[in-house]
Amino acid sequence: MNSFERMAPDQIARLALAVCATAEAMGQSLSSDAAELIADDLADYPATAVSAALKSCRRGGGKLTTDSILQRVQAADGRPGKDEAWAIAMTTNDEFETVVLTDEIQLALAAAKPVLDSGDKVGARMAFISAYERLVGQAREDAKPVNWHVSVGFDANRRIQAVTRAVQIQRIPREHGQKYLADLSVEPVTEGGRALAGLITGEISYPAPGLRKKLELVKSSMLEMRKASAERKDEMRIEAANELADRRALLMQQAQDLEAKRAVQ
Structure with a gap:
């Protein structure tokens, strides 16, 4: 089951043009039908991720294929090695x-x-x-x-540190970080803990x-x-x-x- 919102038809059309342009920039000849097929295969992924993957392909060289684009899209999905x-x-x-x-x-x-x-x-x-x-x-x-x-x-302080770090490296959205701290009813027990909590909540406590x-x-x-x-x-x-x-x-x-x-x- 796909959890991403599929691209709209106009986005897929623009993507097909971008695929064609990328292939040309890499010294390949790609028909419009082939580009449309590749674009349709990529339409289940976020447009920003696909755009970044095409840019990476242009910089990396080699042969442009659906698989070469998908590998780059998937590698950037935020899952750790x-x-x-x-x-x-x-x-x-x-x-x-x-x-x-x-x-x-x-x-x-x-x-x-x-x-x-x-x-x-x-x-x-x-x-x-x-x-x-x-x-x-x-x-x-x-x-x-x-x-x-x-x-x-x-450990209450480690809760703050872990959630704050996750927000900083964008593993958890800021609003989710705020909710986690609120749900956990965390009370920082050190000055460092209060400072870390302030990074997420924007509030200073004493x-x-x-x-x-x-x-x-x-x-x-x-x-x-x-x-x-x-x-x-x-x-x-x-x-x-x-x-x-x-x-x-x-x-x-x-x-x-x-x-x-x-x-x-």
Whole structure:
């Protein structure tokens, strides 16, 4: 199912002319019928992406084909490469880290989870990459735009940093970033956190008395952790492991929901 809006007939006609002109600039002869066929094949993708791809073809040289244009269009769809995708997937192992990931990363991670749980990280990476490349290939063939979403961690400041970074590199629209912060009811616990939140919300906030009290509680908790007995530390580690298991279970459920949606499309 194509999630992009197909180009209008007049846009397709202009695209056919651009394809002809590009072929001529590259030293090729292309009939108007062939250009119209290529334009029709490309009409399911954003006009700006196709225009950029044609420009890249003119600069790169070689033979102009539908495939050579499509490769450039798809490579610019915002989906990370397999190595970056694996690194993002592994970040979900830290329950305190807020992770911004794509549908394909989440589905591939779910596919690799049985191997990862067995302790074979090398095998898990291979399984992840295989699934990820297949999922990305299918999404690109269906002309589906990339969908980035947030997996929330426990550290409030990291939530702000992750969402802010995602907005800055245009993985999440600014308005979505504002909504994420509002929905998460994030209260920055450091000056840096407040500054980062201000980049998205445009608002400057100052520590309220209640927030200062929370800071004191956090500080006391940290001191308690340092003084905790070995037995209490073990309990804390178990609690952290349980929280991580809960997070993984949520990611798996979300992946199953995504698969179910894909099945009915």
